[in-house]
Amino acid sequence: MRTLEVLAPETLEEALALKAHHGTALLPLAGGTDVIPGIRRGAYGAVALLDLSRIPDLNRIVDDGTEIRIGALATHADVVESAIVGAHIPVLSEACGTVGSVQIRSRGTIGGNLCHASPASDSVPALRVLGSVCEIRSSKGTREIPVGDFCISPGVTRVLPADLLVGIRVPKMRPGSRWFYLKLGQRRAMAIAKVSVAFLAAEDGGVLSDVRISLGAVAPTVCGAPRTAACLEGKKLGETVISEAVEMIQTEAKPIADIRSTEEYRREMVGVLLGRGLRGFLE
Amino acid sequence: MYICLTVNGKPVNVTVHPGRRLVDVLRMDLGLTGTKIGCEQGECGACTVLLDGRAVNSCLVLMSQVEGREVLTIEGLTDDGELHALQQAFVDTGAVQCGFCSPGFLMSAYALLSRNPHPSRDEIVEAVTGNLCRCTGYRKIFQAIERVAGCVAARTEEQ
Ligand SMILES: Cc1cc2nc3c(=O)[nH]c(=O)nc-3n(C[C@H](O)[C@H](O)[C@H](O)COP(=O)(O)OP(=O)(O)OC[C@H]3O[C@@H](n4cnc5c(N)ncnc54)[C@H](O)[C@@H]3O)c2cc1C
Numbered sequence: 119m120r121t122l123e124v125l126a127p128e129t130l131e132e133a134l135a136l137k138a139h140h141g142t143a144l145l146p147l148a149g150g151t152d153v154i155p156g157i158r159r160g161a162y163g164a165v166a167l168l169d170l171s172r173i174p175d176l177n178r179i180v181d182d183g184t185e186i187r188i189g190a191l192a193t194h195a196d197v198v199e200s201a202i203v204g205a206h207i208p209v210l211s212e213a214c215g216t217v218g219s220v221q222i223r224s225r226g227t228i229g230g231n232l233c234h235a236s237p238a239s240d241s242v243p244a245l246r247v248l249g250s251v252c253e254i255r256s257s258k259g260t261r262e263i264p265v266g267d268f269c270i271s272p273g274v275t276r277v278l279p280a281d282l283l284v285g286i287r288v289p290k291m292r293p294g295s296r297w298f299y300l301k302l303g304q305r306r307a308m309a310i311a312k313v314s315v316a317f318l319a320a321e322d323g324g325v326l327s328d329v330r331i332s333l334g335a336v337a338p339t340v341c342g343a344p345r346t347a348a349c350l351e352g353k354k355l356g357e358t359v360i361s362e363a364v365e366m367i368q369t370e371a372k373p374i375a376d377i378r379s380t381e382e383y384r385r386e387m388v389g390v391l392l393g394r395g396l397r398g399f400l401e
Numbered sequence: 402m403y404i405c406l407t408v409n410g411k412p413v414n415v416t417v418h419p420g421r422r423l424v425d426v427l428r429m430d431l432g433l434t435g436t437k438i439g440c441e442q443g444e445c446g447a448c449t450v451l452l453d454g455r456a457v458n459s460c461l462v463l464m465s466q467v468e469g470r471e472v473l474t475i476e477g478l479t480d481d482g483e484l485h486a487l488q489q490a491f492v493d494t495g496a497v498q499c500g501f502c503s504p505g506f507l508m509s510a511y512a513l514l515s516r517n518p519h520p521s522r523d524e525i526v527e528a529v530t531g532n533l534c535r536c537t538g539y540r541k542i543f544q545a546i547e548r549v550a551g552c553v554a555a556r557t558e559e560q
């Protein structure tokens with residue numbers, strides 16, 4: 119493997135100054151679970167690494183009242199084990215718990231998962247239905263971008279050459295919310311998603327409102343299914359409503375074909391996962 | 402770069418290129434060849450070590466990232482040449498064939514038991530999903546871990 123130069127700043131200010139100076143020649147290194155295999159494949163040109171691991175507090179998970187703030191360097195394991203996340207945004211624990219293996223979850227970070235901008239990044243559909251906002255910093259200041267607008271195309275995000283993603287702000291779920299994150303991979307363990315569905319809605323007397331659906335691994339970036347969500351809005355869940363929603367999402371989703379799956383299979387499975395999740399609410 | 406870390410309970414100070422992988426420094430510079438290199442991309446778990454108590458793939462960790470951290474390798478499991486209970490259980494159960502995967506499985510199992518001393522079969526399976534074995538078919542490995550977890554009695558379906 120090529121050995122790249124590494125800069126390892128001790129503070130965020132120092133890291134941002136380095137990023138402002140070097141731009142894209144300096145590749146941020148969080149957990150490294152995407153970057154290190156990438157170096158081995160020869161995916162990067164002449165870059166040095168900016169090791170973020172020595173910056174204090176970038177991995178903190180804090181309850182801010184109405185929101186949970188998750189530092190970009192929080193690992194999937196940190197998220198899964200966080201009592202704050204489990205109590206207020208459990209759909210995110212569920213999603214991060216499906217990432218890779220124990221070893222990958224020990225190292226892989228939520229910021230890296232977002233910045234890798236894979237349509238199959240498991241945290242992203244969950245963060246998207248939660249209405250989360252990314253905090254991006256440069257030496258000039260802070261910008262905020264909704265998770266839904268963060269990824270532009272596979273591997274490309276709204277993070278500019280002088281920027282770092284520093285955290286994600288996630289509004290708390292309302293008590294009694296209905297939610298699921300379901301993922302279909304090649305096998306149960308250690309598989310990148312072929313299709314995943316995140317679902318969140320408020321429920322009152324069996325009637326759904328504020329319905330949100332995000333799809334992973336279907337389009338080039340994680341996307342929504344607004345027509346299907348609208349079709350469930352104000353409905354009382356039952357077999358007919360569920361069948362309608364399943365049919366609707368199979369026409370609404372515009373899947374890609376790639377090495378992991380075909381378009382037809384993905385279209386079919388988006389419906390199967392939605393149906394499975396919604397039927398789970400009836401039990 | 403000058404890097405200070407703890408390996409198997411002892412302080413280690415090394416001057417290394419910060420972009421080198423932990424697995425290479427463990428094996429080549431420190432002579433700790435119990436940690437194996439398989440896929441080199443996080444898939445097989447042969448290189449599993451504990452970093453601050455968590456199982457990680459040492460092929461996916463760079464030296465720059467371990468400053469001030471604590472690493473435990475398979476060599477650190479034995480106490481004065483005496484096998485750790487998990488190692489002994491792997492031997493006794495026949496969970497080792499070629500043995501290439503064993504250090505990785507043992508470190509994953511050790512990480513599990515140090516957090517959860519009485520895991521269920523499902524929790525054991527989940528804890529080693531990041532470890533591949535091409536020889537044993539896994540059942541003996543699960544049994545060996547269960548033996549140490551003290552829940553053999555509950556597992557009559559094996560017979
Ligand atoms: C065996 C294996 C299995 C995997 N399984 C899954 C899976 O099931 N689901 C899944 O979603 N992913 C999976 N992954 C991918 C990966 O583990 C995740 O995407 C992980 O969250 C990446 O985080 P990281 O900290 O390791 O990122 P890194 O590799 O450190 O970085 C990823 C990218 O983000 C950039 N970056 C990181 N942090 C920042 C920041 N704060 N600011 C700006 N840019 C930043 C880096 O420059 C790089 O481009 C798997 C990977 C492996 C090797």
Ligand code: FES
Pocket residue numbers: 437438439440441442443444445446447448449458459460461
């Ligand atoms: S060699 Fe590290 S996971 Fe395979």
Ligand code: FES
Pocket residue numbers: 496497498499500501502503533534535536537
């Ligand atoms: S014993 Fe040979 S790979 Fe597991």
